[in-house]
Amino acid sequence: MASFSLQSTPADATGWLDLACRAEAAGFDALLAADHAGSCGDPFVALAAAASVTTTIGLGSYVLNLGVREPMLLATAVATLDVVSGGRARLGVGAGHTPAEWRAVGRERPDVAGRVRRCVAVTEVVRALLDGKEVTVDSPELTVRAARLDSPRPVQERVPLTVGTSNSTLLRWAGAHADVVGLAGFGRTLDDGHRHEARWRADQIEAQLACVVEGAAGRARPPALEALVQTVTVTDDAEAVAAQRAAAVGLTGPELLATPFVLIGTEAEIVAAVAEHGRRWGVTRFVVRADALDPLTPVLRRLAA
Known part of the structure; x- marks a missing residue:
C-alpha cells in the first residue's frame, strides 16, 4: 500500500x-x-x-x-x-x-x-x-x-533509516543498508547552491533504481523506494498543467506525468498514477510539501478505502 x-x-x-x-x-x-x-x-x-x-x-x-x-x-x-x-x-x-x-x-x-x-x-x-x-x-x-x-x-x-540521494555510490550503499531509499530526482547543484538539474528522464530513473537493486543484492528484504514529489496539482486538465512545466525539466508533458516526482490530475487520476508508479518503478512511498496537505487529503482517503 x-x-x-x-x-x-x-x-x-x-x-x-x-x-x-x-x-x-x-x-x-x-x-x-x-x-x-x-x-x-x-x-x-x-x-x-x-x-x-x-x-x-x-x-x-x-x-x-x-x-x-x-x-x-x-x-x-x-x-x-x-x-x-x-x-x-x-x-x-x-x-x-x-x-x-x-x-x-x-x-x-x-x-x-x-x-x-x-x-x-x-x-x-x-x-x-x-x-x-x-x-x-x-x-x-x-x-x-x-x-x-x-x-x-x-x-x-x-x-527507520532513509537515505535521500541521486548519487550512484550512495544509492548502492543505501540499497544495502537503508530501510527506505529516497529518490530526489536531483542532478548537479546549480550555481546558487540550492537548486538542481533534474534527473527525471525514464532512463535516468531506471539507472538510479539499478544502483539500488545492485546494492540490495542478497538482502532478504530490500529497502522501500520513496519519491520526493515536487508538484502536486489536483486538476481536470493534467495534460495542460504538465505541458506548462515539462519544458523546464527537459521532458514532454506525458513524460513528466510518468515520473514519480509529480502528481497532477483529478483525484482518481492521481490514485491511478500512484498505483502505476508502484508497478513501473517500485515506488510506494511519497514525500510532499505542506501545500499538498489539503489537495491530497481526499486522495489519501481513496487510497485507504
Whole structure:
C-alpha cells in the first residue's frame, strides 16, 4: 500500500502544531522536517514539539546534511526524539549540497566523493550508537573516540533509516543498508547552491533504481523506494498543467506525468498514477510539501478505502 509523508518547517508555533495535527488526522504516515541551518528551523526541536500534540504519526528529518553534523550529537537527538514521541522517530540523511552550510560552520564543502564518504561514515556511526555500541573512528572524513550512547536509549529496536540521494555510490550503499531509499530526482547543484538539474528522464530513473537493486543484492528484504514529489496539482486538465512545466525539466508533458516526482490530475487520476508508479518503478512511498496537505487529503482517503 502506498504511503505519504508531509515535509515542512515551522514558521510559528500555532501553525506548526496545527499542521502536525492535521497531517495525522488526514492519514499521512509521517511529518518530516527539513534541515538547512540558517534558513529553516532545527528539525529535532520542531519534531519534538509536534510529538507533544500527536500520537501516531511518524516524525523524522528529511534529510539531514551529514556534512555539518557530528554523529554523537545526532544520535543523542534522534534517541531523544524517539523517547519523547513514544517510539515514532525516523532518521532521514543525505550528503548535503549547499556550500553556505559548510562555510557557516567554518568548513569548505568537499567534492561529491568526499561528501558521500562523510555521509556514509556518519550514518554508520549513528546507526552503531543507536544500536548501543561503542565506536571509535579515525579517518579523513570523521574522527570519533570511544563514543557511546548510554542514555537516552531509543524506544524502537531500530529507528527507520532513509537515505535521500541521486548519487550512484550512495544509492548502492543505501540499497544495502537503508530501510527506505529516497529518490530526489536531483542532478548537479546549480550555481546558487540550492537548486538542481533534474534527473527525471525514464532512463535516468531506471539507472538510479539499478544502483539500488545492485546494492540490495542478497538482502532478504530490500529497502522501500520513496519519491520526493515536487508538484502536486489536483486538476481536470493534467495534460495542460504538465505541458506548462515539462519544458523546464527537459521532458514532454506525458513524460513528466510518468515520473514519480509529480502528481497532477483529478483525484482518481492521481490514485491511478500512484498505483502505476508502484508497478513501473517500485515506488510506494511519497514525500510532499505542506501545500499538498489539503489537495491530497481526499486522495489519501481513496487510497485507504
